[in-house]
Amino acid sequence: MANRSSDIIAALTKGLRVIEAFDAHHPRLSVSEAAARTGLDRATARRCLLTLVAEGYALHDGKYFTLTPRVLRLGMAALATLPLAQIVQPWLDQLSERVGQSASVAIRDETEIVYLARAAQRRVMSIGLMPGSRLPAHCTSLGRVLLAALPEPQARAIVERSDLAPRTALSLTDPEEIMARIAAAREEGHAIIDQEVEIGLCSIAVPLLDSRGRTVAALNLGMAATQDRAAAMVGRYLPEMRRVQAGLARVIG
Template sequence: MRDGDIIHGLIRGLSVIECFDEEHARMSITDVALRTGLERATARRCLLTLTHLGYATYDGKFFQLTPRVLKLGHSYLAGTPLPRLIQPFLEQLSAATSESTSAAVLDGTDILYVARASTRRVMSINLAPGARLPAYCTSMGRTLLAALPSEEAHAILQRSNLIAYTSHTRSSMTDLLTELAVVAAQGFAVIDQELELGLCSIAVPLHNASGHVVGALNIGAQSARSPTSRMIAQFLPLMRKVQAEVRPLLR
């Protein structure tokens, strides 16, 4: 792709949208410039343009995104069959296990939640479609990374900020590559308190009718209630069943 084909203004505008999050819901021009690395004047023009288009509000000091931004994500969700196809299966699986279930896709170094059926809140952060978590230390992330060619998975891990969130987190490149090989061989991934203490999860890949991995399915629970041993023994067979039922539907 040639540099002349790239609209750098669009890149800057999207970076401004992406710099808003739960901890930075209201920001000044200076805040946005610092978080994006843009010049203050550039950040100002981007913010005022977003306000003009209805994607942000401005009270004279702080900018805040509006619900109109959700239209950007809705375009993706409406254009891919996975979220609407998997949702009934997630709800059935959640009812059968009394635990929360989710589906996600890989987006850069993160997983992006596209569907969820929640029986209770299992993490300190709120997980819903549109939420993101690091791929390297999540069960769905490792499942999706393990499905990639080894060189591509290695490159994603190199770009990742490999933080040890808990004392259980596998965060070294050697450990992660070994773990991905195990996940690829066994066809599922388990996480035991690596992202947050007290949280366990198990994930399997979701294939389309052609056999390509297009997403991942997981069950997350408190480790005291559903340790990984129980997940493998009791939940994995149910997840395998969903995996097989969904495959011919994803074309």
């Protein structure tokens, strides 16, 4: 049943837009900046920001607003209700222990991936990854596997509206090169990233399928680039990942 306009709470919609205006590149926003990023007028943006402060979701230093960790409750509560995260966690824990590397499961949200579950052996990235963390889809092994599950025109449209600014000197920035890697992932059933996200980090990913063969998420292993060059990762880790892939296909609805 379609939502009637009378069912929509406009103030809540505006407040959510203000929360989404904050990101890694905009951790602090003034009223003017929040208005510009949301398309709201200054007065509405200001009321939304002050409401977030009053409810403990933001801080205000007199000019700039910043979100507080309380905002994480919103995302973590949503993730916690997803059965998939609960299903995959023990499989991740056991896989990570067997191979001695960090394992993660993620889904795609527009041009980004969102981590649902993670089992970390050691920290190999400068940023700490946890459920709810986001990275660009086009330059991650998880993201390329998820994009490979889409029809080529849809995957291309997502790549073309992504921020392709290089994260390292090895990052691919040409949409055609990225699409070629996505096509390879579609053909081979896995994707490998060699230091495109961060120097010193390699990863390999496979799709996670439901009982009908549809890709619902992606699984990866991440490791230091000095441990295993990309060419060696397939033989060493892919068989274990395939076993987890097959096991989860039997239990994912």
